[in-house]
Amino acid sequence: MVSERSLAVLRAIVQDYVASREPVGSKAIVERHSFGVSAATIRNDMALLEEEELIAAPHTSSGRIPTDKGYRVFVDQLTDVRPMTRAQRHAIETFLGESSDLDELLARTVRLVAQLTKQLAVVQYPSFGSARVRHVELVSLSPDRVLCILITDSGQVEQRVAELPQPVDETALALHRARLNDLAGNRAMADAAESLSGEFADVPPADALVLRALAATLAEQARAQRQDRLVVAGAANLVRTEQDFPGSILGVIEAIEEQVVLLRLFGEMAADEHAVAVRIGRENASFGLGETSVLSSAFEIPGRDISRLGVVGPTRMDYSHSMAAVRAVARYLSRTLGEN
Template identity: 50%
Template structure:
């Protein structure tokens, strides 16, 4: 049996089983596919594929189904990911282009993926640790408070309100806010988040004032201290605290009900799968184990998933980001009996459109 014919027979078995969910026999392969050999030859080929652990008989019948190893070989030998039609690409683009902010982008993306693939869609929010500071804005709120607005290249926006006390009153207050805004952006704009946070801390430590010079309530700079130094420290401290709190990664899911429609594909109940999906830390870990190449689609099949509750599923995922850097990942999870070429094409196409949106509209 040649390797080419082995792959041809295996491909035919995978395609038929994905389409029908029924074990595939040699006669059906000969009738549906132009294999160029007799049914007897196909039976011999199937026997060898079974010996190699690429297919197996789920029960005492003439039909065979792919194993995890069979799916893996099929995916690894795909000559090309099936391209989406022009209509499918246009529909994806139009659906995502209507998003108004990052939350809307993520929400639309996860619903779009679930609808396209009829699987469970998983979308990770852009990671702050992989993001770049685009701009820091300070917005005065009344005579004593200021809102800190951090805008990063992925469109993510973080806000926090701090009290600076009477130093904001009058024209001098406006000048102070403008001065600090300029210092913050000169220090941090254009830098990766982790680097920017360190530079901001150095900026605050470098101003010539007593860091303990705070008001009696500890909330703002003391009236007797250097207004600039004390206000800068308050803003930087609050900004860094807010970023530290928001550093926790998040994922959004949609389409869990699709699992019920594929209930027959799971040897056990879907309970363990749903329980695993509730553990977002687990999903983040799986999505994080990707190449930084945003065009490389990762496929984990069955037992390749390290989480026991997901070992009857396959996870197809890819990174997305602003520019050439991957800042997060998205993908779909479903039964191993999956239309891999179409699913991989859908996941990659959606990731490319999301990346384009982040590049074109990095922030509101």
């Protein structure tokens, strides 16, 4: 059974090791922290922590470093996540508030989180699994080129140009628009894509050719909105911490490049009472990320599936600060995107 003082010693070891990257000894703990006990007493506490496999000696020196299990206990024992300062919150709102659209907002988001946490930042692009098609619009660019516009009930607008097999005038285009809205309107994305993939046997062959070209373009747009993908920034932060990875960092980079790996991991992460999910070291081994810690927090946009924002880095990271940054930015995204 680990005593309260031993847990406090563990917290001190984690904090000092994260700050210095140097193994922490009993003498340093006595000098830096106000425990009011001797170094011998602290050594006894450290021996108990070592027996519980919460700390370990990296070599023959007297210093100790946290284990994955130690980091897990440290994170679980966090009674609070220090909030972002007013200046930091203002910086978040100012920097992200300058975004002109969703793409720019998410690009700015990962850059900001990477800067705040000094880790690799990842954001899951909001998918439209639960969105519905509100309207289809067709705009003639030339007799044989049409801009297909797909508008969802959550306000997302997807545009793509369709090359037609033959010219169409405005009258014919209006009829095609009405037909395609009948097929796709008020349907979920997957259902709309399926409905638009059918044949048009009840119209003249020439019109059917045009309708198929338009419908195929719109079906591709609907399917694209369901694809999960990630926006990543801060790879340089990961490289700078290479010495914190006992093995090769190449395996970590390869796992991150396989976006499906992180998407699966995000899908399994459940948030704690701080609204942040944390997976540490060997808890990520099955994903090829056994030497990393992954933090995530969810954000939501009406009409879309829940998405996640997070960071990936070595187990030696400032958990409290990183959790606060990820949570604050995720809350900003939910609030701002929900209003829009």
